[in-house]
Structure formats: structure tokens, C-alpha cells
């Protein structure tokens with residue numbers, strides 16, 4: 001499948017890791033390609049503001065990574081939502097994983113060199129990319145901590161990681177929320193993602209008459225190809241907006 005040409009009726013919902021950014025060995029070692037913040041800013045200007053980052057990262061980390069671009073964003077898989085006017089909503093407010101779980105994960109990471117714990121305001125991720133052979137131990141531990149029927153929290157499989165986060169949060173719900181307000185309302189959403197948690201975002205985009213694009217299927221698994229598509233999209237949108245060229249000698 002080839003990705004669609006962007007047009008002015010679109011809204012963009014973009015996942016970060018594995019979609020806009022190449023996967024790195026650790027969460028901190030991702031590299032933001034030069035020009036990406038400016039590319040996102042240009043798209044936002046051409047799409048009347050309708051560009052959102054929908055990610056598992058916290059919104060604070062998104063700001064650090066994409067600086068100086070300050071995104072409309074859903075962070076922690078939809079547990080927090082920042083609207084275009086900068087207002088942040090937490091869903092549900094004040095809910096964070098129990099300290100005892102964080103401590104158990106940190107203690108395990110101390111015992112298992114290479115296993116990393118990433119704390120977030122609502123949730124926590126535990127990564128085993130550096131030591132894939134620890135994957136089973138990590139999963140056993142988180143399953144013991146978080147019962148399947150826990151009323152508030154649930155496990156989310158991630159790429160060489162597993163996360164514990166609020167049960168009520170989902171990227172699909174985040175897209176639904178954003179689509180109900182300007183500047184997204186009434187547009188045709190395109191959600192681009194690479195991971196299990198992105199599927200709900202893609203489904204929500206389809207429900208609103210748009211598309212969900214899987215990086216593996218549409219972009220050969222390459223974030224660079226996603227960025228190239230966005231760059232072409234920006235050129236297309238800007239050229240359609242440009243005043244018609246006047247050839248020499250033509251009437252003004």
C-alpha cells in the first residue's frame with residue numbers, strides 16, 4: 001500500500017518511537033533527526049493546527065525531544081492529553097502506579113543488569129531490549145504485580161518492554177477526544193503508528209472516516225520513510241497554497 005497524499009482536510013495523529021523516530025537501544029538514546037520539529041511545525045501550520053503526537057512517552061519527554069515544537073499531544077498512551085491551547089487533562093486525574101510496584105521493578109532491575117525502569121507520571125515501563133533473555137523474567141514479575149482483573153491498572157506489551165499504566169487510557173480514546181474539538185473536528189484523520197498500542201488509535205481514525213497506517217506495512221518499517229512522506233506532504237500542501245506563478249510578460 002502506498003501512503004496517501006496529504007490534503008487540507010486531513011488531521012495527523014503521529015506516534016513517536018518507531019514511527020517518527022528510529023528505535024534505539026535505550027529510551028534516552030533516541031536521536032531526533034535535524035529538521036523534524038520544523039517539519040511538524042510546518043505541517044501544523046498547513047493543516048490549521050490539526051497535528052497531534054500520540055505516544056507512550058510522557059508529554060514532558062515529548063517536549064524535551066521535539067523542542068522547540070510544542071505539540072498538541074496525548075502522552076502515556078492517552079493517560080494525559082494536552083490541547084492546542086496548552087491545557088492538560090489527566091485521565092483519570094491523579095492516578096499513578098503504586099510506589100510498591102515501582103520499588104519492586106527497580107529492585108529487579110538492580111538484580112538483572114541491562115533491564116531498565118522508565119518512570120512516568122502515571123505509569124512505568126520496564127525495558128529488556130539490552131538483555132532480551134530477561135524478557136520472560138520481566139513478564140513473570142509484572143504479571144505477579146498486576147493481576148489481570150486489576151480495576152485501575154493493566155499491562156501493555158511494548159517493543160522489548162512492558163508497561164504498567166491506567167486501564168482507562170488508550171490511544172483510541174485520545175484520538176476520539178481530540179476529534180471532537182477544533183482544530184481536529186470535521187477533518188479526515190490519518191493515524192500513523194508501529195506498535196500494538198497504536199492499533200486503537202488507527203481504529204479510532206477509521207471510525208472518523210480516516211485511515212490508520214502501519215509503519216511496517218506502508219513504510220517498510222522505516223521511520224525515515226514516514227518522515228520523507230511527511231516532507232512530501234508539506235511540500236504538496238505548501239505548493240497548493242502558493243499564489244499561481246506569473247510568467248514574464250503576463251498581465252498582472
Ligand SMILES: O=P(O)(O)OC[C@H]1O[C@H](O[C@H]2O[C@H](CO)[C@@H](O)[C@H](O)[C@H]2O)[C@H](O)[C@@H](O)[C@@H]1O
Pocket residue numbers: 015016017018019022023024025026027028030054055056057058118125127129158159160161163195
Ligand atoms: O507510543 P510510542 O511513541 O511508540 O512510545 C512507545 C514507547 O517507546 C519507548 O520505548 C521504545 O523505544 C525505545 C527507544 O527507541 C526503545 O529502546 C524501547 O525498546 C521501545 O520499547 C519509550 O521508552 C516508552 O516510554 C514508550 O511508551
